[in-house]
Amino acid sequence: MAENSTPLLSVDKLTLAINSTGKRVVNDVSFSVSPGEMVGIVGESGSGKTLAARAIMGFIPPAVRRISGAIRFEGHDVMTMAPKALREMRGARVGMVFQEPMTSLNPSMLIGQQLDEGLALHRRLSAAERKALILDMLRRIGIRDPEGALTSYPHQFSGGMRQRIMLASVMLLKPALLLADEPTTALDAVVQREVLELMVDLTKANNTAVLMISHDLGMIARYCSRIIVMQQGDVVEQGLAQDLLARPQHPYTRKLLAAMPLRGPVRDLPKADTPIVSVRDLTVDYGGRQGFFRKEAPKRALHGVSIDVQPGEVVAVVGGSGSGKTTLGGAIAGLVKPSGGEIRFNGKPIDRSETAYWDYRLNCQMVFQDPYSSLDPRMTIGDLVGEPLRLVPGMARAEKARRVQEVLTEVGLAEGFASRYPHELSGGQRQRIAIARAVVRRPSFVIADEPVSALDVTVRAQVLELFAELQRKHGFSCLFISHDLGVVEQVADRVIVMHEGRIVEEGSRDAIFDNPRHDYTRKLLSAVPGLESTGDGGVRLFWRLSDGAGEAART
Incomplete structure (x- = not known):
């Protein structure tokens, strides 16, 4: 980028407010993007980053109005463009x-039709010729x-492939500017990098500028030359990514x-003669789909998996989408029926017809993604938290109420939360x-299945610290399922790939x-x-492995 090049996009003191309340959701925001x-x-969430980006395309919701400011793209003010000019842009x-x-x-349209739509409209x-470009x-x-793929529907592709197809539909038109709003949030690490590298390759080939929106600072720092930080509608800082x-x-x-x-530091865990949970040669088969004239063979999701979890230990299970890690957690929790193998709790085999199974189910709990x-949206928070205590024999109602209040205090939600409903809480509070x-x-x-994947950076840190504090206080063992390797590196004692x-x-x-x-771990x-x-409030970004091989390469 030339130092004095004319900006492709210039946002100047943009202010947006909610019509009904007048609250400013984007406040005096200014930045530029060069070709x-x-x-x-x-x-x-709530910082205004997505709303500011959508305003660039004239996608301001009806409930929001512009108070002041301008958005200029290729020298034209987007905010005053005629509807026809906006459609052409x-x-x-x-x-x-x-x-x-x-x-x-569109779930009801073939992939080929959706990719052809933009080309037919704008080229x-x-x-x-359009089909050749699409292929x-x-x-x-x-x-x-x-x-x-042309005659397939979106649901027939994985999440990563759908994101690739979405990227293809946009880049077919070779736009001058690409707005990428959390483009890889729901993808595992390998697919995330593949999609982002693809985006970089496609945009470089066409000299397309990119405005990438995310709460993942590490990912933004890896691919962007400059970073803009927004908080509650304001730009609080911007500059070169490395600085x-x-x-x-x-x-x-x-x-x-x-x-x-x-x-964090390595924890010194006490030695134990018997694992709290022991899994041997666990297999899980999912039945194949049946039709009028054919029946698919069952799909094996787990192939003879064996693991041990020691008392007080946090064992992380990592892997890409479809690796079987959630199926493993569900099978151990009794939510998925195994096709073979054995699960032991405190050294005793778990049999659904035995008392040992009842004891295990009461002592094995799960935190979902x-x-x-x-x-249950119809139950109050107090009832939701207290529901597991209904199966505790000999526990009086007053004692149950004290326990509920005690655990709500432990998670930082004591004051008045027991009478609320789930929809009245934020995502972090619900977790x-x-x-x-x-x-x-x-x-x-406790089995925790992707417990922080949908949370913002700061909320995620708070929930992880809370989880670690509860684990230290109560000493429960944990199977922690995640595709976020940064989180795993912070919380895990042992890792299973x-x-x-x-x-x-x-x-x-x-x-x-x-x-x-x-090779897959690498x-x-x-x-x-x-x-x-x-050491002075900042961080340094580095790649642990260079292209999957060699020693940690710091950049």
């Missing part, structure tokens, strides 16, 4: 990749059968960096309730992160940047 430049906007000159492709791809090409783009994004990470000036930026997961769907519900019976074993339903590597956290031996670690504290 071919990649700029990142970071901030927590959208897609052709400015493209947008949304957070969840399943909601932005004067024949049907044959070439599908090959470039890694679709194995481009011709077959901003190393020497943050604003307290909020320092808070975001301090909330990013970092490796999405607390909103796992908490605290899900944890409170899991620990209220004082279980000896799964791939295609099998354990490919396991060992202590430091052994796995510092000296991975299996691939996972090479996909995620590491963070080191600089």
Whole structure:
């Protein structure tokens, strides 16, 4: 980027407010993007980053109005453009990749139709020419059968492939500016890097500028040359990515960096003769789909998995989507029926017809990925947290109420929360309730399935610290399932790596992160940047492995 180049996009003192209340949700925001430049906007939910980006395309919701400011793209004020000019700009000159492709791809339209739609609208090409461009783009994004993809529907592809297709639909038109709103939030580490590298390649080929919106500072720092930090509608800091990470000036930026997961010290756990949970040769088969004239063979999700969890230990299970880690957690929790193998609790086999199974189910609790769907919206918080105590024999009602209040205090939600309902709480508060519900019976074993994947950076840090404090206080063992390797590095004592339903590597956290031996483990670690504290409030970004091989490469 030339130092004095004319900005492709210039946002000047933009202020947006809610019509009904007058509250400012974007306040005096100014920034610019030059041709071919990649700029990142970071901030927590409610910071105004997505609303500011959508305003660039004229997508301000009806409930929001512009108070002041201007948005100029290629010298034209977007806020005063005629509807026809806006339609010509959208897609052709400015493209947008949304957070969840399943909601932005039409589920009732074939992939070929959706990719053709923009080309037919904005390019004067024949049907044959458009098809040739689409097939070439599908090959470039890694679709194995481009011709077959044209006649497929979005639900027939994985999340990573859907995001690739969404990116292809935007880049087919070769826009001058790409707006990427949380483009990889729901993807595992390997797929995330593949999608981002693809985006970089496609945009570089066309000299497309990118405005990337995310709450993941590490990912933004890896791919963007400049970073803009937003808090509650204000731009609090912006600058070169490397300088901003190393020497943050604003307290909020320092808070975001301090909330990013970092490796803690190795815990000294007491030796135990018998694991709290022992799994041997566990297999799980899912029945194949049946039709009028055919029946698919069952799909094996777990292939003879064996693990041990020691008392007080936190064992993390990592792997890509479809690796079987959630199926493993569900089978251990009794939510998925195994096809074979054995589960032991405190050395005793678990049989659904035996008393031992009842004891195990009471002592094994689960924290789910999405607390909103796992908490009954018709029950109050007090009833939700207290529900597991109904099965405790001999516990008086007053004692149950005291226990509920005690655990709500432990998770930081004591004052007046017992009478509220789940919809009245934020995402972080709902996750605290899900944890409170899991620990209220004082279980000896907790399974946490992606418990912080949907949370902002600072809220995630608070929930992780809460979880660690409860684990230290009550001493329960934990199977921690996650695709976020930064979180795993912070919380785990031991790490199990799964791939295609099998354990490919396991060992202590430091052994796995510092000296991975299996190719898939190395691939996972090479996909995620590491963070080191600089000791003065900043962090330094580095890659643990260079292209999946060699020693840690710090940059």
